[in-house]
Amino acid sequence: MHGNHQHAHCIEEAITTANRICDERGLRFTDLRRRVLELIWENHGSAKAYDLLENLGGDYSAKPPTVYRTLDFLQENGLVHKINSLNAYVGCSHPLKHKDCxxxxxxxxxxxxxxxxxxxxxxxxxxxxxxxxxxxxxxxxxxxxxxxxxxxxx
Amino acid sequence: MHGNHQHAHCIEEAITTANRICDERGLRFTDLRRRVLELIWENHGSAKAYDLLENLGGDYSAKPPTVYRTLDFLQENGLVHKINSLNAYVGCSHPLKHKDCxxxxxxxxxxxxxxxxxxxxxxxxxxxxxxxxxxxxxxxxxxxxxxxxxxxxx
DNA sequence: TCTATAATGTTATATTATTACATAACCGCA
DNA sequence: TGCGGTTATGTAATAATATAACATTATAGA
Missing domain, CATH: 3.30.1490.190 (Ferric-uptake regulator, C-terminal dimerisarion domain)
Known part of the structure; x- marks a missing residue:
């Protein structure tokens, strides 16, 4: 994972997949949800809720419930996982096929x-x-x- | 674990073992540490830090650092474990032999x-x-x- | 367009945990 | 025994993580 890889591709793929999954399930992949997922995928580390909050900035008057609700949605749909030992969140690298991960x-x-x-x-x-x-x-x-x-x- | 068992025995054994381990390591098994460990062992569930805090009461003017420091000590010496998915603590049922648990x-x-x-x-x-x-x-x-x-x- | 539902905004607060510094207890040793 | 260093605990303040409750807005479908 280290070193040079075209990480933009990882982000793009995650977004595309999320879009497809939401479509299939009749769920809305809103701007906010897309933006949070992008932020989580900004690297291959884990993201803290309050960091996401800060980085939303801009149009999003981000308060904690905003980001926690969005994280809940993404988790429920298998798009992100919570890492309990870090209180942080990572993008799921293969949604739908992530049993027992x-x-x-x-x-x-x-x-x-x-x-x-x-x-x-x-x-x-x-x-x-x-x-x-x-x-x-x-x-x-x-x-x-x-x-x-x-x-x-x- | 359910049902009738002489739970007082579990507590007693945990305390005795802790005492021995501290002795062997030249560490002080203080009143506070004993009391916190007893509270954790009050049942076979997990204990939350702020509940321990409340239940210390009495002689212990318990503020958060008091209980977190004590939990740190107990964890470092393998006497309790933190359950990350619950933000709670359990007594170790076999200190010293708890690798890969x-x-x-x-x-x-x-x-x-x-x-x-x-x-x-x-x-x-x-x-x-x-x-x-x-x-x-x-x-x-x-x-x-x-x-x-x-x-x-x- | 109207309406029901889903999504987001907002305020307040709960829960979990740490930092930093003050005081007290304990231990070895002169 | 008392001195001095170390360990343990007290205390105040605050940081970090998360949720509850209710208001408003957006969206999809009738």
Whole structure:
């Protein structure tokens, strides 16, 4: 994720996908929602609610409920995730296909990578079933160093 | 965990263990620290910082820093864990042996069970190594229904 | 155009947590 | 025993995160 990539493309893709999903569901992808999603996607890190608030500026007389409602909408529709351990929000890198996802959070560059499926989900499922626990929602956030930052620090 | 168990024993054991750990480390298990740990262990749910604050009462003129500092101490020494998805704190059910633990949180009875080791930890390790990610700390919190609440709702 | 609904604005406040500095308790040692 | 450094706690102020309740505006469909 580090280094040069045409990040404008990431943003554009996220917006296009969001647009499509809202269309399919008969939901309105309003200016405000688009703007907040763009801000969240400004980089591959996580965004804090009050920073989004500040950066809305302009036409948007942004008060907290404005941004929290928008975040709720985006979360409900799988377009962003909340990172509980950071009280921050990241764009979902593959809406609609994000069951059992988890997050690798680099404490050096602050980038957050969303991961899905894999053997981790399977291990969680079988653990829960052994315990006779019926999971509704899983928070799995792993903080550490990403490969690029590990390389860079050598 | 539900139903009848001599919970006083849980509290007592937690306090005794904490005492021993502090002794071994040359740390002071002060009245305040003991009192906060007791309050956290008052049940098998999680405790909110400001509730602890209220319940300290008495001799302790409790202001927020008092309780947050105490929680920090208890966390640093593995005696309590923070549940990020709840902004709440639980007693550690096996201090010193709590690497790679995770939490099953019942949304019906609010009890939190701490689980350790197992294949989940292994799956996480191998996933991280595949991604060349070096984990420092993992937040794994699973919210759902525990076996007793599932039974009870049938 | 009218109307119902959804979205956003606005004010106030709740909840969670930290900073910074003052005081007190404790521990080792002269 | 008392001195002095360190650790722990007290206190005031405020920062950071989030929600409740109600007013207004925009939108889509009849």
């Amino acid at each position: 988890f997050f690798l959070i680099c404490s050096a560059c602050n980038e957050v990578e969303e991961c899905c499926g894999s053997s981790v989900a399977e291990a969680l499922r079988s653990m829960a079933s052994e315990q006779n626990f019926r999971p509704d929602h899983t928070t799995l956030e792993i903080e550490g160093r990403c490969v690029d930052c590990l390389k860079a620090s050598q | 995770f939490f099953l949180i019942c949304s019906a009875c609010n009890e939190v069970e701490e689980c350790c080791g197992s294949s989940v930890a292994e799956a996480l390790r191998s996933m991280a190594s595949e991604q060349n990610f070096r984990p420092d700390h993992t937040t794994l919190e699973i919210e759902g229904r525990c076996v007793d609440c599932l039974k009870a709702s049938q």
